[in-house]
Amino acid sequence: MKIEYGRRWQIAVHNSSFNYKGMLIGLFLLLPIPAFLISMMIGTFPLTPGEIVGLMLARLGMDLGYPSVYETVIFQVRLPRVLMAMMVGSILSVSGAAFQGIFRNPLVSPYILGLSSGAAFGAALSLGVIHWLPVQISAFLFSLIAVGAAYFMATTKGKTPVVSLVLSGVIISAVFSALLAIVQIAVDEKSLQSIVFWMMGSMNTASWSKLESSLPLALAGCLGILILRWRLNILALGDEEALSVGMNPEKYKAIFVVAAALAASSAVAVAGIIGLVGLIVPHMLRMIFGPDHRVLIPLSITFGAAFMVLVDDLARAALGFEIPVGIITTLIGAPFFAYLLRATRAGGWE
Amino acid sequence: MSRGIEIKNLSFAYDGQSILDGIDLSIERGAIVTMLGPNGCGKTTLLKTLNGLLRPKGGEVIVDGRAIDRMSPPEIARMMGHVPQGHRSSFPFTVLDIVLTGRLPHISTFSAPGERDEEVAKESLDLVGAGHLTQRPYTQISGGERQMVMIARALAQEPQFLLLDEPTSYLDFKNQIGVLKTVRKIADREGVTVIMTLHDPNHALAFSDHVVLLRKLDGKKPDGNGDGSHPHRANVVAFGPPFDVMTPMNIQEAYGMEVELVEHNGRRILLPL
Numbered sequence: 001m002k003i004e005y006g007r008r009w010q011i012a013v014h015n016s017s018f019n020y021k022g023m024l025i026g027l028f029l030l031l032p033i034p035a036f037l038i039s040m041m042i043g044t045f046p047l048t049p050g051e052i053v054g055l056m057l058a059r060l061g062m063d064l065g066y067p068s069v070y071e072t073v074i075f076q077v078r079l080p081r082v083l084m085a086m087m088v089g090s091i092l093s094v095s096g097a098a099f100q101g102i103f104r105n106p107l108v109s110p111y112i113l114g115l116s117s118g119a120a121f122g123a124a125l126s127l128g129v130i131h132w133l134p135v136q137i138s139a140f141l142f143s144l145i146a147v148g149a150a151y152f153m154a155t156t157k158g159k160t161p162v163v164s165l166v167l168s169g170v171i172i173s174a175v176f177s178a179l180l181a182i183v184q185i186a187v188d189e190k191s192l193q194s195i196v197f198w199m200m201g202s203m204n205t206a207s208w209s210k211l212e213s214s215l216p217l218a219l220a221g222c223l224g225i226l227i228l229r230w231r232l233n234i235l236a237l238g239d240e241e242a243l244s245v246g247m248n249p250e251k252y253k254a255i256f257v258v259a260a261a262l263a264a265s266s267a268v269a270v271a272g273i274i275g276l277v278g279l280i281v282p283h284m285l286r287m288i289f290g291p292d293h294r295v296l297i298p299l300s301i302t303f304g305a306a307f308m309v310l311v312d313d314l315a316r317a318a319l320g321f322e323i324p325v326g327i328i329t330t331l332i333g334a335p336f337f338a339y340l341l342r343a344t345r346a347g348g349w350e
Numbered sequence: 351m352s353r354g355i356e357i358k359n360l361s362f363a364y365d366g367q368s369i370l371d372g373i374d375l376s377i378e379r380g381a382i383v384t385m386l387g388p389n390g391c392g393k394t395t396l397l398k399t400l401n402g403l404l405r406p407k408g409g410e411v412i413v414d415g416r417a418i419d420r421m422s423p424p425e426i427a428r429m430m431g432h433v434p435q436g437h438r439s440s441f442p443f444t445v446l447d448i449v450l451t452g453r454l455p456h457i458s459t460f461s462a463p464g465e466r467d468e469e470v471a472k473e474s475l476d477l478v479g480a481g482h483l484t485q486r487p488y489t490q491i492s493g494g495e496r497q498m499v500m501i502a503r504a505l506a507q508e509p510q511f512l513l514l515d516e517p518t519s520y521l522d523f524k525n526q527i528g529v530l531k532t533v534r535k536i537a538d539r540e541g542v543t544v545i546m547t548l549h550d551p552n553h554a555l556a557f558s559d560h561v562v563l564l565r566k567l568d569g570k571k572p573d574g575n576g577d578g579s580h581p582h583r584a585n586v587v588a589f590g591p592p593f594d595v596m597t598p599m600n601i602q603e604a605y606g607m608e609v610e611l612v613e614h615n616g617r618r619i620l621l622p623l
Contacts, residue, residue: 227460229462233443233450234451236441236443240435241437244431245507246422246424246425246426246428246454247454290444291442
């Protein structure tokens with residue numbers, strides 16, 4: 001009886017929910033717009049929606065008599081920060097969703113192949129030792145080196161089994177953590193402080209130049225995943241099942257790892273290590289819309305942007321001082337992760 | 351041009367260990383061919399060389415007059431559907447989403463499935479009697495239903511050949527028969543040639559047009575120690591209609607165990623002694 005009831009309920013939801021689901025998808029696709037406007041208003045220097053529109057017009061050449069401090073706050077500080085938070089949120093969510101598809105497990109993060117450890121070491125190297133090397137570039141390069149090394153280590157005879165990838169990711173992370181520790185021991189206190197702060201992840205160093213330099217590769221990675229997203233459905237079924245319909249799973253694993261790593265490295269390089277966003281956002285979306293990557297990937301882009309920028313609002317405006325946003329996402333994310341772990345029994349890992 | 355699958359002097363080895371040797375088979379279109387034999391005899395390996403997933407050490411596979419190793423994976427996938435052994439998914443994809451992935455060989459690199467693909471997927475589900483499952487999460491249906499869904503996925507490839515690797519394993523008695531009856535129906539109605547591996551000799555007897563009975567290679571050089579009865583130790587014990595192949599003598603040869611054959615109302619059953 002109970003089962004029968006459950007079935008009927010499901011069928012009823014399906015029949016009545018077709019348009020409803022479409023509407024909800026539309027709503028989630030538009031979320032970044034209100035999130036953007038709200039975030040532009042919030043801050044130590046609050047603005048009304050009218051003022052935001054007015055300032056935008058002023059920027060376009062209309063003199064509406066706003067004091068120039070407004071312009072500095074909004075265009076040099078708040079706007080780049082809001083845009084960067086949105087970009088980073090999108091990237092972490094999309095690459096998280098892609099990695100989860102590749103690994104056939106809803107609980108992996110974009111950092112699973114040692115990306116964050118590599119980035120942290122790269123950043124530390126630049127902040128503490130090789131000062132002429134820009135942090136962003138160093139973090140970006142070393143995060144890619146880490147992912148590349150993990151992928152290479154896991155590949156034998158042209159095949160890259162998922163379990164080998166997980167293990168090589170663990171090893172590479174450990175290696176870079178050890179290297180990071182060496183740097184941390186060697187440098188002076190001031191450098192150490194900036195290394196620790198970098199690792200917590202924050203948007204407060206946002207600038208137009210950071211945005212401009214990270215956008216091209218981030219965009220390329222995200223677009224690649226977006227275009228090929230249906231193929232993640234096939235990859236997520238397993239290598240055998242991909243082969244049986246004529247797909248080369250190794251080729252697509254490599255394509256998706258490269259795209260996701262390029263994007264995630266660009267994000268980590270400008271914002272530091274922001275934990276668990278790449279896990280929470282795709283998972284919330286899966287709970288509402290199901291696991292189909294044709295829907296999941298575009299929604300990860302928009303919902304990831306909205307989520308991240310709102311959490312960053314919290315980070316900069318909730319208290320009198322700035323809290324690194326990585327701390328907030330981790331503190332929100334950890335209980336959520338624990339809940340998922342128990343609810344899905346380790347994500348149904350074989 | 352011959353229609354069907356020609357296997358010529360095929361051999362295969364894993365890490366130097368010979369698994370398949372001297373296999374010559376000719377499979378005609380429009381039949382159900384069952385491969386049967388003890389664990390480790392190379393049934394699955396043989397099945398995977400047919401659609402090019404494994405590359406043989408020697409010999410060749412020719413499908414409808416074309417060598418399989420000269421065809422691209424999507425080309426092969428349009429011709430041959432394949433259901434690998436026991437599949438499970440971590441993600442609760444809907445049944446329709448799973449079956450849609452079978453459309454891959456018909457979809458170009460940068461596109462996703464369209465309306466026609468969805469139609470084909472739904473037709474395939476109807477064909478295996480799983481049309482009512484379309485929107486159900488794959489993780490919540492029964493093992494028997496899952497097997498039907500995976501067969502529907504292979505049918506969505508619109509193949510001429512269907513390769514099934516142990517389609518009845520992990521299923522209960524009723525579901526085993528259900529799957530085999532569906533396979534029979536697909537072969538008869540759609541004219542799809544089915545090549546499958548099975549574990550139960552009685553299923554092979556009841557549901558196939560031809561049986562390939564295989565034995566395990568003993569891995570040693572074929573001179574033997576006094577046992578002169580196998581001049582060359584190839585895998586195939588017998589190949590032909592089930593009644594001819596499934597004799598107690600052949601079963602003894604393949605499995606090394608004694609069985610008796612019981613006839614009842616024109617049906618044959620093999621019973622272990």
